[in-house]
Every structure is written in C-alpha cells, then in structure tokens.
Amino acid sequence: MAQERGLSLLLALLLPVVSASRPGTMVRLNKEALSYVAEAGKAPLQSALQVTVPHFLDRRGGVFQPTRIQILNVHVPHLQLKFIAGFGIRLFAATNFTFKVFRVPEPLLLMLPTTLLADTTVEQGSIGTPVVSVSGCFSFFDKALVLDGRNSTASALLAPLQNHIKAVLPNKLCLRISNLVQGFNVHLGTLIGLSPVGPESQVRYSMIDPPTITDDYISLNINAVLFLLGRPIVLSVDTTPFVLPPHVGTRGAMATVGLSQDLFDSVILLLQKAGALNMDITGQLKSDNNPLNTSVLGQLIPEVARQFPQPMPLVLKVRLGATPTVTLHTDNATLRLQPYVEVLAPASNSAFQSLFSLDVVVNLSLQLSVSKVRLRGTTSVLGNVQLTVASSNVGFIDMDHVQALVGSVFEKPLLDHLNALLNMGVALPHVVNLQYVTPEIFVYEGYIVVSSGLLYQR
Numbered sequence: 294m295a296q297e298r299g300l301s302l303l304l305a306l307l308l309p310v311v312s313a314s315r316p317g318t319m320v321r322l323n324k325e326a327l328s329y330v331a332e333a334g335k336a337p338l339q340s341a342l343q344v345t346v347p348h349f350l351d352r353r354g355g356v357f358q359p360t361r362i363q364i365l366n367v368h369v370p371h372l373q374l375k376f377i378a379g380f381g382i383r384l385f386a387a388t389n390f391t392f393k394v395f396r397v398p399e400p401l402l403l404m405l406p407t408t409l410l411a412d413t414t415v416e417q418g419s420i421g422t423p424v425v426s427v428s429g430c431f432s433f434f435d436k437a438l439v440l441d442g443r444n445s446t447a448s449a450l451l452a453p454l455q456n457h458i459k460a461v462l463p464n465k466l467c468l469r470i471s472n473l474v475q476g477f478n479v480h481l482g483t484l485i486g487l488s489p490v491g492p493e494s495q496v497r498y499s500m501i502d503p504p505t506i507t508d509d510y511i512s513l514n515i516n517a518v519l520f521l522l523g524r525p526i527v528l529s530v531d532t533t534p535f536v537l538p539p540h541v542g543t544r545g546a547m548a549t550v551g552l553s554q555d556l557f558d559s560v561i562l563l564l565q566k567a568g569a570l571n572m573d574i575t576g577q578l579k580s581d582n583n584p585l586n587t588s589v590l591g592q593l594i595p596e597v598a599r600q601f602p603q604p605m606p607l608v609l610k611v612r613l614g615a616t617p618t619v620t621l622h623t624d625n626a627t628l629r630l631q632p633y634v635e636v637l638a639p640a641s642n643s644a645f646q647s648l649f650s651l652d653v654v655v656n657l658s659l660q661l662s663v664s665k666v667r668l669r670g671t672t673s674v675l676g677n678v679q680l681t682v683a684s685s686n687v688g689f690i691d692m693d694h695v696q697a698l699v700g701s702v703f704e705k706p707l708l709d710h711l712n713a714l715l716n717m718g719v720a721l722p723h724v725v726n727l728q729y730v731t732p733e734i735f736v737y738e739g740y741i742v743v744s745s746g747l748l749y750q751r
C-alpha cells in the first residue's frame with residue numbers, strides 16, 4: 294500500500310501546474326458578527342485609549358506653569374460597529390476619560406465624556422487577506438466635569454485645560470485606534486494559513502475580490518487552493534464564480550458560509566490523488582474482519598476450489614481509479630464511488646496472485662457536520678453495492694452468487710476507512726483563535742451553507 298501511495302504521489306508531482314482552478318466559498322459576516330466583535334473589542338479599546346497627555350501650561354499670575362496631566366481611567370460603556378453599504382465599517386464609541394491634573398496645591402480630578410467616531414474601509418490585501426484601514430477618525434468632547442478639587446480656582450482653569458486636551462488628544466486617540474486596527478489585520482491575515490486536509494494535502498483560503506458591503510453584512514469571496522505535497526493541484530477548470538444567494542441559512546446567525554460543489558469535488562479529487570481513498574482489506578483465517586477465504590469462495594467458483602485445496606486467506610485491494618462524485622441536491626448530499634477491487638490469494642512464492650477483479654459502484658449518503666473549524670462527513674451505503682466482473686483468472690464467475698459474499702466483506706472496511714478519513718474533515722475559512730459554534734448545515738442544489746455563531750478564544 295505504501296508503494297502504491299508513493300506512486301500516486303509521484304504521479305501527482307508530475308502533473309502540469311496550470312493556474313489551479315479555485316473552488317469557491319463565500320463567507321458572509323452578518324450584523325450579529327459585528328456586535329460580537331464590538332463587545333469583545335471594548336476592553337482592548339479601553340486600554341488602547343490610555344495615552345500620555347503632554348503637560349498643560351497653566352497660566353497663573355502671568356507665568357506659565359507646566360502642569361502634568363494623567364489619564365487615570367478610560368471607560369467605554371458603549372461601542373458600536375455598523376456596516377456602511379458600499380463603503381466599510383463605522384466605529385462609534387461613547388467613552389469617559391478620567392484625568393488627574395497635578396496642580397498645586399491640590400490636584401484636580403476631571404471627567405471628560407468623549408465620543409469617538411472612526412470610519413474604516415475593508416479591502417482585499419495584496420496577498421488575499423482582508424485589510425481594514427481607518428479612513429476618517431474624529432473625537433467629540435463633551436463638557437468636563439470636575440470630580441474633586443472644587444475648592445479652588447477650578448472654574449478659571451477649566452476652559453484652557455479643556456482646550457489643551459481638545460488640541461492634543463484627538464491625534465493620539467486616532468493613532469491608537471489605527472494601531473488597534475493594524476493588530477486586527479495581523480489577525481485577519483491568518484486566513485491564508487495552510488490547513489491539513491488529508492495525508493500530505495492541505496488547503497489555503499484567500500480573498501479574490503474586494504468584499505461586498507451592505508447595511509446588513511460583508512461578503513467575502515474566498516477561494517480555496519488545494520495542495521498536494523506542497524504544490525497546488527490542477528482541478529476541473531470551472532470558471533463560473535460561486536455566488537451565494539442572499540437569504541440562505543439561518544436568520545440572525547453571525548456567519549453564513551457557502552461552499553460550492555466545486556470545493557467538494559476538489560477535496561475528493563485531492564484525497565483520491567493523494568491515494569488516501571485506496572485501501573487493502575487483508576484476510577486472516579478465522580478472522581471476523583475479513584472472513585473471505587478460498588474454501589468459502591471455492592464453493593461458488595470451482596476453479597478456486599481446484600487451485601486451493603487448503604483454505605487460504607484472501608486480500609482485497611481497493612483502488613479508486615475514477616474520481617468519486619459528490620452530488621448536492623436540496624437536503625440531500627450523496628457520494629458515488631467507483632472502486633476497482635482486485636481479489637488476491639497467496640501464491641507459492643510468497644507473492645500474491647490475482648484471482649479476479651471487480652468494478653464496483655457504491656452510492657453513499659453523506660451527512661455533514663462542523664466542529665470547531667472543520668467540516669466533517671459521515672457516510673452510509675444507499676441501496677446496493679453494484680459489482681461486475683472486470684477480469685478473471687478463475688474462469689466464469691456467477692456474480693449472483695458472489696455478490697452478497699464479496700459485497701459484505703468489502704462494505705464495512707470501506708465505510709470505516711472512508712469515515713475515518715472524512716471525520717478528519719476539511720478546514721473551513723477561519724482565522725486563528727476563532728471557531729464556529731452552534732453551526733447548522735443546509736444542503737442546497739449545488740452548494741451547502743453553514744450558518745453559525747463565532748467564538749473567539751485565546
């Protein structure tokens with residue numbers, strides 16, 4: 294088996310690397326996702342806004358007295374993020390700054406309610422990551438309230454002090470918001486990280502268009518590139534871009550992720566090329582795993598009985614020559630496999646000889662689920678496993694007799710193997726520390742939709 298896999302990997306390496314087709318996915322982040330980001334963003338914003346304030350020149354008695362000012366606390370009771378259709382995202386924050394003014398003889402405590410407004414655009418970065426940039430940033434200061442130090446010349450000081458703060462603070466605050474956004478971009482950049490799909494195969498997602506922004510969502514056209522042994526694989530060149538229709542999935546979900554048929558076909562093709570779908574079902578006498586032996590087969594095929602008077606275990610070599618096909622119909626995902634199965638028996642020289650081979654067709658129903666960031670599958674056989682003789686070294690084979698026997702030997706190990714593989718799953722578009730929670734999956738004609746909440750966890 295190792296040899297076979299090595300060979301198929303080698304063949305994959307020799308494939309011409311044409312600009313790989315890019316199976317489409319579309320990620321729509323809805324208003325609910327922005328509310329979540331806003332809630333999570335309060336604490337980082339609060340600490341980002343703790344800037345240093347330049348000294349204030351207190352003019353008393355005709356002399357300028359440099360006076361130290363310190364921000365004791367920033368409170369952000371309200372942070373809102375809103376989509377601005379065709380433009381970007383607007384940040385609105387109601388904040389309260391508490392200042393300590395180190396005035397002699399006694400310090401003054403001030404509270405300054407401030408509204409921050411920042412407009413950001415979201416663009417497609419040069420390496421296919423989403424990039425947020427601040428395009429406008431404003432601070433609106435309300436009247437300062439004196440908390441302590443009333444017993445003094447506070448009122449005379451208040452107006453020039455406020456003017457000083459208004460002059461020096463806005464740039465500093467906007468710079469901090471800008472830095473926060475940069476940090477966020479670094480995080481968003483992890484979208485293009487490689488995630489494993491199966492043995493020596495990986496997927497990488499990246500943005501291929503500028504995002505579409507409406508009042509309700511931002512839609513990112515994110516395509517997958519699949520890699521086998523570090524090289525992009527060539528897929529069916531389907532040039533129709535995948536478009537996720539509006540109003541699919543669950544209303545009120547944070548994220549709506551559409552996965553095209555093309556993505557499924559590509560992942561299956563990748564697994565096939567990697568040889569991951571191939572398997573050997575090896576027999577041992579008196580074993581439950583593969584009860585097939587020459588003595589039981591000899592009762593159905595006389596030539597087998599003649600060649601093997603002593604019972605011998607049989608090996609089934611299962612190879613996926615034809616690429617499996619995934620079919621997506623409303624509420625119904627199926628997978629069709631057409632393996633080639635060779636039935637082998639031990640030969641005298643410790644090698645194996647082929648008794649006969651079969652072309653198999655098996656339809657499987659595919660159940661999908663999402664856990665953390667991975668889309669997983671489970672299959673079960675739909676209908677009958679169809680077997681036809683492809684070649685025989687043991688004369689005529691009456692399939693009516695052999696069908697049930699071989700079918701049953703073959704079915705369970707195939708399902709176990711396939712389900713173990715599909716259970717590893719394929720990563721959905723994601724960034725680090727973010728996972729899909731309470732996902733729901735909908736199968737539509739030619740695509741599937743994952744409606745999900747998001748959870749950020751460091």
Ligand SMILES: *[C@@H]1O[C@H](CO)[C@@H](O)[C@H](O)[C@H]1NC(C)=O
Pocket residue numbers: 370387388389404406
């Ligand atoms: C700021 O603090 C003052 C005094 O505690 C309070 O009256 C006001 O509502 C606060 N404003 C905001 C936006 O939290």
Ligand SMILES: *[C@@H]1O[C@H](CO)[C@@H](O)[C@H](O)[C@H]1NC(C)=O
Pocket residue numbers: 398444445
């Ligand atoms: C007000 O301040 C003056 C001088 O700073 C001080 O002598 C006086 O005790 C203060 N009064 C009160 C009520 O704090």
Ligand SMILES: *[C@@H]1O[C@H](CO)[C@@H](O)[C@H](O)[C@H]1NC(C)=O
Pocket residue numbers: 577578579580584585586588589604
């Ligand atoms: C051969 O297979 C049959 C049917 O599974 C089984 O009953 C029998 O025990 C097997 N013989 C040996 C020697 O394993």
Ligand SMILES: *[C@@H]1O[C@H](CO)[C@@H](O)[C@H](O)[C@H]1NC(C)=O
Pocket residue numbers: 624625626627675
């Ligand atoms: C799904 O489609 C397959 C193939 O068309 C069909 O055999 C099966 O009954 C369908 N299952 C459901 C649940 O509709």
Ligand SMILES: *[C@@H]1O[C@H](CO)[C@@H](O)[C@H](O)[C@H]1NC(C)=O
Pocket residue numbers: 629654655656675676677678679
């Ligand atoms: C598999 O499904 C296809 C399409 O629904 C159908 O034409 C075919 O007969 C099925 N084959 C088997 C072996 O169930």
